[in-house]
Amino acid sequence: MELAIGELSRRTGVKVPTIRYYEQIGLLPEPTRTEGQQRRYGAPEVRRLNFIRHARELGFDVEAIRQLLDLTSDPNRSCGEVHAITRTHLDEVNDKIARLTALRDELEAMVACDNRRVSDCRIIEVLADHGQCQHRHH
Amino acid sequence: MELAIGELSRRTGVKVPTIRYYEQIGLLPEPTRTEGQQRRYGAPEVRRLNFIRHARELGFDVEAIRQLLDLTSDPNRSCGEVHAITRTHLDEVNDKIARLTALRDELEAMVACDNRRVSDCRIIEVLADHGQCQHRHH
DNA sequence: TCTTGAACCTCTAGTCGCTAGAGCATGTAG
DNA sequence: CTACATGCTCTAGCGACTAGAGGTTCAAGA
Structure with a gap:
């Protein structure tokens, strides 16, 4: 599955510039690119971005989301x-x-x-x- | 009852610069001033500001609050x-x-x-x- | 009455989390 | 192989505050 940024946007409800913004501030990892420097995404990014969106809507600020994401990316860390x-x-x-x-x-x-x-x-x-x-x- | 801005702040939980900001954008009316240009407030401002604070905390944006405030200030307007x-x-x-x-x-x-x-x-x-x-x- | 210092004043600039626009490049469908 | 939707970067703007500089006022204590 290779999604362009617009398709990722459609699947998550997060606007295209916002996705790029999240990348810029380090909430989303830098994705792979095509020869012509266009971003391509996969299933993990869809999940991660969905998480971010819902957490934001529920009032978590970016720093809190970053922490949660960091913690859960290391599954051996204590709860x-x-x-x-x-x-x-x-x-x-x-x-x-x-x-x-x-x-x-x-x-x-x-x-x-x-x-x-x-x-x-x-x-x-x-x-x-x-x-x-x-x-x-x- | 003549309250300085700091006292109004203490009674409503709204920070002093935020009160001045609300005045600037027209959410709060311009208050009376002392000779030396310091703001003085009364009971109605306490009520109004409490309303604004709670509405903000509950996710109403400034425009919505302005509308509610405008409507209710004219008690003959239809519900x-x-x-x-x-x-x-x-x-x-x-x-x-x-x-x-x-x-x-x-x-x-x-x-x-x-x-x-x-x-x-x-x-x-x-x-x-x-x-x-x-x-x-x- | 005078002094002192907390609280006030205005103004400008910065923050967060986006969002919009200019101007140009890419990539896919016909 | 061309049209044009979609992509790229970059800069600037927005809403709703928040912080700081630099100066003034007011009320309580000597």
Whole structure:
């Protein structure tokens, strides 16, 4: 399987310039090239790039992804190191889920209220109160 | 209540330069100033800034926040407009929750595996496989 | 009242993670 | 063997901050 960069892009949903950017910052290894210097990729790059995309969408920054990728590329390394990295994210992720769930409830309430007035919608209040730990529930 | 910018920062968790930046891009109104040109804020700014912070943390971009803020500042406007904005985000939010939940399960599995080898951890595989069938474009 | 220093001011420039465009080269399909 | 979609490099721009230089203000303590 020999994929041009455009085909890799199509299969992963990552834009062509972004793929080149990832190569530039060392997230993707330098691929083989044709005589005319065009990049050619294989199955491992598809997997790696899919991983990168999903990790990015889920809020991991490039440095964290780099660490995870480095760790897993050496399969003899102890899981404890991955533990340390993932642990940090686990709390964040749980926190995000909690707040997104609260937000979803509010958004659904707003979507349902449709013909009424904005003044009846509580989204602003609820969001503004969050950090205060004072929000009354409805 | 007359708050200096540093006090507003402490109460909202938004850094001082970020507050000035929000003013610059029009997310926060220009506040009153002292004789010596220092900004002074009141309760409404605390609320507004808290709203902005939480909305940002939950992934709303500045333009969306601006729209929500504009809409709600005119309480006679129909909820339908808010509906349109929130509706768009509702799908994204649900999608994020779903993928974060999947990630959390994987992270928890990894954290639990501790002493074993990275090769036993499935996070890379799971994340790499996620978008294989269908990807949503935002 | 005066002094001191933390906190304020403006302005410019840098960061991260892309994204777009110019201008030219390659490679595949007809 | 030619057309032209796709590829290449390079530079510059964007969103949303963040950091630093260099100077000013304000409030608390002597």
